[in-house]
Amino acid sequence: MTHMSREEVSHIVADLENRLITHDSFLELQHQIDDFLYRRKAHTAAGRVTAQRGIVVIGNAGAGKSFGIEHLLLKHPHLAYGKPYNQALTVRLASEATIKGVGLDTLDAYGYESKGSRTGHSIWRQVMRQARSHKTLFLHFDEAQHILRGKSKSEFDQVMLVWKSCLEYTEWPVSLILSGTCELLELINRDDQLSRRFDVVHFAPMTFASHGHEVTAVLDAYLKAARISRGKTLESSTLVRRLLHAARYEFGTMIGLIIAAIKLALRKGHQNLEQSHFAGAYRRQKRCVDALNPFIVDNYRSIKTGQLLSGVELEASPVTYRGAA
Numbered sequence: 001m002t003h004m005s006r007e008e009v010s011h012i013v014a015d016l017e018n019r020l021i022t023h024d025s026f027l028e029l030q031h032q033i034d035d036f037l038y039r040r041k042a043h044t045a046a047g048r049v050t051a052q053r054g055i056v057v058i059g060n061a062g063a064g065k066s067f068g069i070e071h072l073l074l075k076h077p078h079l080a081y082g083k084p085y086n087q088a089l090t091v092r093l094a095s096e097a098t099i100k101g102v103g104l105d106t107l108d109a110y111g112y113e114s115k116g117s118r119t120g121h122s123i124w125r126q127v128m129r130q131a132r133s134h135k136t137l138f139l140h141f142d143e144a145q146h147i148l149r150g151k152s153k154s155e156f157d158q159v160m161l162v163w164k165s166c167l168e169y170t171e172w173p174v175s176l177i178l179s180g181t182c183e184l185l186e187l188i189n190r191d192d193q194l195s196r197r198f199d200v201v202h203f204a205p206m207t208f209a210s211h212g213h214e215v216t217a218v219l220d221a222y223l224k225a226a227r228i229s230r231g232k233t234l235e236s237s238t239l240v241r242r243l244l245h246a247a248r249y250e251f252g253t254m255i256g257l258i259i260a261a262i263k264l265a266l267r268k269g270h271q272n273l274e275q276s277h278f279a280g281a282y283r284r285q286k287r288c289v290d291a292l293n294p295f296i297v298d299n300y301r302s303i304k305t306g307q308l309l310s311g312v313e314l315e316a317s318p319v320t321y322r323g324a325a
């Protein structure tokens with residue numbers, strides 16, 4: 001293979017980044033969204049307005065929640081996502097989110113300019129008016145744990161009340177999609193009334209036993225798309241194990257590593273993808289020494305890949321799966 005220019009490599013990488021790979025949690029979420037949507041359409045066609053349910057989508061960082069939800073809403077054949085129709089709308093919460101701030105951000109996402117300082121109550125009433133006029137079916141709040149974490153009891157209750165009102169608003173109820181870390185489910189489960197109105201989709205970490213074959217198939221799909229071959233060092237099953245460990249067993253992070261390794265191979269003009277390209281990609285992402293690189297050391301399992309160099313844990317501690325069904 002001749003050396004590709006940076007531009008040519010960037011084109012191929014952009015194409016790889018734009019691909020969506022379906023997986024079990026993604027399909028479960030798709031089923032849930034379709035179920036809500038088509039049941040609502042049937043009720044509406046019969047002239048009925050019914051209270052809606054919500055979906056809590058949980059998983060660690062890099063599981064693929066935001067990417068999966070955005071894809072499902074954006075590509076849905078019966079939903080107009082984002083401006084100007086806003087049948088489905090995403091608002092991403094900042095770490096210091098407050099109920100009033102999220103209400104204002106939602107109005108902003110609708111393109112509605114709020115005037116003067118107003119109370120949380122009046123802001124959310126305005127949000128619901130916007131939802132009705134745009135015929136919004138799904139409001140998606142990403143990183144939703146931020147609005148509940150570390151809040152006082154009264155602030156927490158206020159959020160619960162707002163979410164219940166969205167689901168039950170008599171004139172135009174709206175389904176909620178709340179995505180975030182596993183902590184989000186724990187927080188929602190504190191309110192029985194609200195948790196009963198939500199179904200849960202868990203973008204759970206992978207394991208080698210259940211996902212080893214899937215990882216191999218995903219890798220092959222990306223190799224084919226990039227028109228590059230599988231090198232000898234990728235043949236052994238330890239590559240898949242190393243890849244899973246390096247990706248913290250998270251689907252999206254794994255894909256990020258595959259794309260980064262392919263990018264490195266293309267940049268170097270190599271025809272085959274090898275383990276050394278994964279090692280190089282990991283080194284660049286983590287800026288780590290070889291002794292901490294799971295694609296280099298024998299005892300890769302002992303490496304704590306869930307930590308950034310700053311020592312901050314990327315994964316939330318797992319919570320017990322208390323069904324919010």
Ligand SMILES: Nc1ncnc2c1ncn2[C@@H]1O[C@H](COP(=O)(O)OP(=O)(O)O)[C@@H](O)[C@H]1O
Pocket residue numbers: 017019020021022023026059060061062063064065066067068251252253255256
């Ligand atoms: N189903 C998928 N198919 C292809 N790439 C994916 C998929 N899910 C995630 N990714 C990749 O992984 C990255 C991280 O996923 P993201 O949705 O941001 O994770 P989360 O929101 O759970 O932290 C995305 O930017 C995307 O590049």
Ligand SMILES: [Mg+2]
Pocket residue numbers: 065066067142
């Ligand atoms: Mg996300």
